[in-house]
Structures are given as C-alpha cells and as structure tokens.
Amino acid sequence: MSLNLILFFGLALIAIVSAVGMLLSSNAVYSALFLILDMATIAVFYLTLGAPFIAMTQVTVYAGAIMVLFLFVIMLLGVERLRQRAALRWQQPLAVGLGALLLVEAGYLLFFRGVKLVPESAVGANFGSPAMVGDMLFNQYLLPFEVTSVLLLVAMIGAIVLTKKT
Amino acid sequence: MIPISYYVGLSAILFIVGALGVLIRRNAIIVFMSVELMLNAANLAFVAFARGFEALSGQVFVFFIMAVAAAEVAVGLALIVAIFNTKQSINVDEISSLRG
Numbered sequence: 001m002s003l004n005l006i007l008f009f010g011l012a013l014i015a016i017v018s019a020v021g022m023l024l025s026s027n028a029v030y031s032a033l034f035l036i037l038d039m040a041t042i043a044v045f046y047l048t049l050g051a052p053f054i055a056m057t058q059v060t061v062y063a064g065a066i067m068v069l070f071l072f073v074i075m076l077l078g079v080e081r082l083r084q085r086a087a088l089r090w091q092q093p094l095a096v097g098l099g100a101l102l103l104v105e106a107g108y109l110l111f112f113r114g115v116k117l118v119p120e121s122a123v124g125a126n127f128g129s130p131a132m133v134g135d136m137l138f139n140q141y142l143l144p145f146e147v148t149s150v151l152l153l154v155a156m157i158g159a160i161v162l163t164k165k166t
Numbered sequence: 167m168i169p170i171s172y173y174v175g176l177s178a179i180l181f182i183v184g185a186l187g188v189l190i191r192r193n194a195i196i197v198f199m200s201v202e203l204m205l206n207a208a209n210l211a212f213v214a215f216a217r218g219f220e221a222l223s224g225q226v227f228v229f230f231i232m233a234v235a236a237a238e239v240a241v242g243l244a245l246i247v248a249i250f251n252t253k254q255s256i257n258v259d260e261i262s263s264l265r266g
Contacts, residue, residue, distance in 0.1 A: 077195075
C-alpha cells in the first residue's frame with residue numbers, strides 16, 4: 001500500500017463525504033461550503049494527475065468565483081433553511097435505487113471490462129504547465145477560445161438584462 | 167502509480183451523487199450546486215484520461231467546460247433571483263405556472 005494509494009483513498013473519501021454532505025444538508029450555506037471543500041479536493045486530484053494549471057484555475061474560478069456567487073445569492077434571497085415538502089413521496093427512494101444501479105453498472109464496467117491504464121512513465125515537468133496548455137489553446141483550439149469569449153459576453157448581458165427592474 | 171480507472175470510478179461516484187441531488191432536492195439553488203458537482207466529476211474524468219493517454223487536449227477541454235459553467239451559473243442565478251422576486255419562493259415544486 002504505497003503512499004500514493006493512501007493519499008488517493010484519503011482524498012477520495014473526503015471528496016465523497018463532502019459531496020454526500022452537500023446533498024443531505026438542510027442548510028444551503030452548509031451545502032455551499034461542502035461543495036467548496038469538494039472542489040478543493042478535486043483540485044488536489046488535478047495536481048496528482050499532472051495538471052497544475054487546471055488545478056489553479058479550478059480553485060480560482062470554481063471555488064473562488066462561482067461558489068462565492070452562489071453564497072451571494074443564498075444570502076441575498078435568505079433561503080438557507082427551505083422546508084422541503086416532498087410532493088412525490090415515492091420519488092426519493094426510486095432516485096436512490098436508480099443511483100445505486102448506475103453505480104453498480106459503472107463499477108462493473110470499470111473493473112471488469114475497462115481498459116487498464118496505469119501511467120507507466122512520469123510525464124515531463126512541462127506536461128500540464130500553463131505554457132503548454134496555452135500553446136494548445138492558442139494554436140489548435142483558437143476558434144473555441146474566441147467563441148468562449150463571445151459566450152461569456154452573452155452571459156454577462158443576459159445576467160444584467162434578467163435582473164433589470166423596468 | 168494509481169490506475170486511471172480509480173479516478174474514473176471516483177468521477178462516476180461524484181456524478182451519481184450530483185444526479186441524486188438534482189432529483190431529490192427541492193431547493194433550486196441546491197439543484198444548481200448539484201449540477202456544478204456533476205460538471206466537476208466530468209472534469210475529473212477528462213483530466214484523468216488526459217494523464218492516461220498523455221494527451222493535453224483533455225485539460226484544454228476542461229478549461230472550456232469551466233468557462234461554460236461560469237457563464238451558466240451567472241445566468242442561472244440571475245434567473246433564480248428574478249423568479250424569487252416574483253414568487254417569493256424557490257422551491258422547484260412551486261414553480262409550476264406553465265403546467266397545463
């Protein structure tokens with residue numbers, strides 16, 4: 001049981017427990033904080049997978065901007081403790097049952113029919129660096145990059161128009 | 167080294183937890199956060215395969231997914247604020263005015 005494996009299983013346990021905590025918590029602020037913990041754990045996974053640029057982007061954009069926006073809106077609307085009236089009582093056990101079925105299917109496919117990829121060689125120190133990702137982003141994926149900038153502009157306009165008070 | 171299938175398995179578990187959140191919870195903001203969790207699970211699968219096949223395209227696609235998720239969260243939260251200003255509630259069971 002190498003140190004890598006212990007680290008992976010420890011972090012995976014933290015990720016799953018915080019995801020389930022987000023799911024089950026009755027206070028929306030606690031759910032948001034559990035999700036922030038989850039995103040930080042996934043950022044550490046990105047570091048172990050040789051993606052330092054994506055890890056820092058995850059912490060900055062996801063945990064630092066998107067979740068803060070969620071917390072803004074939760075505080076603005078004051079909906080921390082929404083009483084959950086389950087309108088369809090049979091829906092919850094059915095959802096959990098189907099989720100468990102999907103988990104069993106995924107486990108079977110992964111561990112009995114999957115392609116066993118064990119990274120044999122350590123990738124170079126440059127593998128996920130900003131220089132290499134930027135090189136691909138501006139050469140091979142230039143069109144999606146520019147379209148993404150237009151998409152962000154459209155999202156900004158949409159958010160402003162939706163909350164105008166006229 | 168850790169086999170890539172372990173990371174993909176973790177991504178599947180997180181995706182299923184996110185899908186359960188969308189199906190079970192009635193608070194619109196928690197549903198939204200579960201969608202973000204599903205997107206994160208997909209990102210983890212992308213980065214794991216990028217490492218496994220030593221192809222950097224997986225990480226570039228994660229970059230685009232993050233940009234799209236940010237745009238979606240901005241517009242979606244603006245929608246939720248607008249709905250709350252009208253109906254004073256964001257319980258998804260009560261947002262049923264279009265039901266015939």
